[in-house]
Amino acid sequence: MDDQQRLEALRAELASRGLSRAYIERLVAELDDHIADLANHLLNPASHLERNLDMSAARKPDYFVDNLGERIGTPTQLAIFAAEQYRARSFLGRHPILTFVMAPLPVFAALCLTYYLVVALPILAFVYLAEHVLGWPFAIEKHPWFGCGVLTFFSCDLVVLAPITTAWLLSRLAIRNAVNWRWPTVACALLAAVVAMVRFSWNLHPGPHQNGVFTIGFNVGSSAQWILLDWLPKFGLALAIGLALVWRARRPGDAQNSDGPATISTLPAA
């Protein structure tokens, strides 16, 4: 394998590990420079008298090619090491268990709350202004469509919007930091397991002089029937959506188009 084949093999190994295109090109360019310096060093020993080499052997091109792997490292070894160092740059790369096993549920809860507040606060503000500033009588109980809309949004937020956003966010973060795709998959499985247990129901008009009821919680059964017919299909559907997001995020085009660190991308071209 000559040096260019070696660099091409390295490029392919790095791409298969999800490193960004900017990073790969920079590493390969610097290694190319290094190999050129090394070749100059080995083939012109007079300019590098400090080296303790068998100079007659060093002048032979075969010697250079044969020793390149030993000195630089094989493409696989280099790619493994480069991916480790690349991941070590980010907190989530250094702590995948914390990020992809412990954090998804708090992130999911925070997103649920955020979505709810973003939608609910303007509506509540509108109702308050209508009643107290503009003087419009706005009795919520007389507008069932209003309650239905809010509760439908809240339910969708809980089982659709927030989990999908969480899965998408974690998948993108994993790919941008070259974290193994198995970690966001674990995160999606956890989310899917929890989302499949969420239960909610409402009855806005149970009867005259009775208040409407909205219940929300987790339904955890232990019977085989519950697991097979209730939880498992929902879990499967949620997991399939999560896996689709992970798969989409790790498409080569997406991964390689993601930006490398600014320090790399802003380097002037050679």
Next chain:
Amino acid sequence: MAKNSNPDYLNGVPELVLLQLLERRPMYGYELVRAIERSTGEVLAFGEGCIYPVLHRLEADGSLAGKRETVQGRSRVVYRLTAGGRMRLVGRIAAWRNVSVAVNQILLGDEHGRPATT
């Protein structure tokens, strides 16, 4: 010439060595590899290609600044230590000295692990 890789307990040493060498003057990757060999009498032998991912990581966390420059008629990425890198180097040197003293105490201590007395 066969190159022996260094044992696992040298994890973290490349970073310390690179920061220390760059504290003296800016260098590019190949220069750094040669400087390590010269300075250590080739006792420390890192895979030459492994220098670059470490440099890139240090650059990403702000310890180094890399810039493409023309050196001896060729374009190369020259690395410089930043102020953050100097602080990091101070911390790494202190940590290394602590480890070194601790290991020496064990190596030179008696059979009960007590430090050697002079």
